Amino acid sequence: MFIQALIAGIAVGSVYALIALGMVLIYKASSVINFSQGALVMIGAYITYAVVTGIPAPLWITIPIAIGLSALLGVVIERLIFRYMTGVDLIAVIMVTLGISFLLEGSTTAIWGTLNYSFPKILPEMSFSLGGIHISEVYIWSFIFSMVILIMFTLFFKYSKIGLRMRAVADNQKASISLGIHPGKMISLSWAISCVVATIGGVMLANIKLLNLGLSGIGILVFPVVILGGLDSIIGAVLGGFIIGILGSLSAVYAGGLMGGAVDQVVSFVILLIILLVKPYGLFGTKETLRL
Amino acid sequence: MTISESLLKVDNIHLTFGGLKAIDGVSLEVRNDELVSLIGPNGAGKTSTINCICKFYDIDSGQIFFHGENITRLKPHQVARRRISRSFQNLDLFKGMTVLENVKLGAHINVRSGILADLLYYGKSRKEEKELEEYIVEEIFSLFGLAKYRNKHVGSLPYGLQKKIDIARALAARPMLLILDEPVAGMNSDETKEITEDIQKIREANISILLIEHDMDLVMNISDRIYVINFGENIADGTSQEVTANPDVIEIYLGKSFEN
Incomplete structure (x- = not known):
């Protein structure tokens, strides 16, 4: 029972980490706390569903198309909205991200309705058992995907030119401009990457659960992950994802019976409150110091 | 034959913040292989002038030319790509x-x-x-x-x-033009000496320099020409001898000790 809950927690946690990573990317590049991340996860899953079931072509063609469309959505959002929101109050920016969230949910309802869809099997069959316990293949795939993507990100930011430029814009926009870097392009790119990551997370969630409007609720569940890890820390997003995933899964098993369902969702917010009391900048976040 | 061609030409630029005139008609020129200094009291508009050249601020009127091109309406990252580099006063x-x-x-x-x-x-x-x-x-x-x-x-x-x-x-x-904004501010004399030597070496590499600095020994020793501004206006320009002999400059900025 414990092992099974632990493994489920790690798998769900790795998806949390992935989605949290998207939020961290945007925050690092442009100091925008993106509350529409959950809606991006949802719309990404719907887009992938539409492309995979709508285009009669093998997966190695349709999946890249879906990924490309997600990236495009990110660029469009940045170019049409956030490019004009520099220097605007943080609270206004947050309201705009919430607005985007409602817009995406509304459009999804308009196009696909409120029905549940079962997502086509796009992950290869794989059976795995550990100590006599059968582990669902979806969990293993989510874990593998998340890990590969997280490692790719780490390498991208450490070694590629573009990654270095994106970090430069996040670190000091003024200085990066004076070095000939176009900050808008880098922020656009971070939105594109963030949307792609959200789509991958959405597809995995839709595989674990069903494809419906409820997927966007992940945004609220992932928020404690981002705060726990520190808004601007990639490693924090990853560890925060695992911590919230595992604790949520364990509490569902051991406390669920006592308190009824959905206790796992409460637990993550209880953890969030405690963390914020002790460490206001999260476990790995940068403490902002004001120098006079 | 002209002695040296103009690299940067700032022509009568104006900049206001709200109703406040930060720059009220500054002109200056940096020629190829020249080290030009821009000096003046605090708040005279030195860093603002640089920020106008680098396009961090949009000027109200006037024009800026670099290497024969009108760069007045370029975006800041485009100016950087024209090979104008800068250092920052407050370490960015x-x-x-x-x-x-x-x-x-x-x-x-x-x-x-x-x-x-x-x-x-x-x-x-x-x-x-x-x-x-x-x-x-x-x-x-x-x-x-x-x-x-x-x-x-x-x-x-x-x-x-x-x-x-x-x-x-x-x-x-x-860069073709390197802009240094107070490179030795807050440094001790050893560090100042080191940076001065570094600037000399950069000059030997045929890079033109526009320097803002309050350290007058440094400015007088290494500048080819000096522009003095105050309240966003040109006060004087010329070689270090010419500038130090100018009564207006002494009055406003250098103080009586420079008279001899």
Whole structure:
């Protein structure tokens, strides 16, 4: 029972980490706390569903198309909205991200309705058992995907030119401009990457659960992950994802019976409150110091 | 034959913040291979002038020419790509990055491979990156004595060193014009001497320099020409002898001790 809950927690946690990573990317590049991340996860899953079931072509063609469309959505959002929101109050920016969230949910309802869809099997069959316990293949795939993507990100930011430029814009926009870097392009790119990551997370969630409007609720569940890890820390997003995933899964098993369902969702917010009391900048976040 | 051609020409620029006139008709010129200083009391509009040249501020009127091109309406990152580099008065380094990464970002301006190329041609991109590192280590780090700090995070280094890294980063872009905004402010005399020597070496590499500085010994010793501004207006310009002999300049800025 414990092992099974632990493994489920790690798998769900790795998806949390992935989605949290998207939020961290945007925050690092442009100091925008993106509350529409959950809606991006949802719309990404719907887009992938539409492309995979709508285009009669093998997966190695349709999946890249879906990924490309997600990236495009990110660029469009940045170019049409956030490019004009520099220097605007943080609270206004947050309201705009919430607005985007409602817009995406509304459009999804308009196009696909409120029905549940079962997502086509796009992950290869794989059976795995550990100590006599059968582990669902979806969990293993989510874990593998998340890990590969997280490692790719780490390498991208450490070694590629573009990654270095994106970090430069996040670190000091003024200085990066004076070095000939176009900050808008880098922020656009971070939105594109963030949307792609959200789509991958959405597809995995839709595989674990069903494809419906409820997927966007992940945004609220992932928020404690981002705060726990520190808004601007990639490693924090990853560890925060695992911590919230595992604790949520364990509490569902051991406390669920006592308190009824959905206790796992409460637990993550209880953890969030405690963390914020002790460490206001999260476990790995940068403490902002004001120098006079 | 003209003695030396004009590289940067700032022609009668005006800048207001709200109703406040920050710059009220400043003109200046930097010719090829020249070191020009811009001096004046605090709040005279020196850094504002630089920010106008680099397009961080949009000027209300006037024009700016660089290397024969009118750059008045360019965006700031486009100005940087015309090979104008600058250092900052208040150290705008990438604090979370290493010394090498900071300086490398300065040099990146000359290797503009696109996003896809960067991702797809990983091997080629890496070779480029290696050459870049060699250039930085051999040319830039050896000049500033930064080699032993290459993998240190800049936020952890002392102020004097950070000032050097700021200049090193600007120089790594191989600029035609290097703008230095108070490079020795807050430094002790040893550090000032070091930076002065570094500036001399940069000059030997035929890079034109526009310098803002309050250290008058430094300014008088190394400048070809000096512009003095006050309240956003030109007061005087000329060689160090001409400027120090100007009664207005003495009155406003230098003080009586410079009279002899």
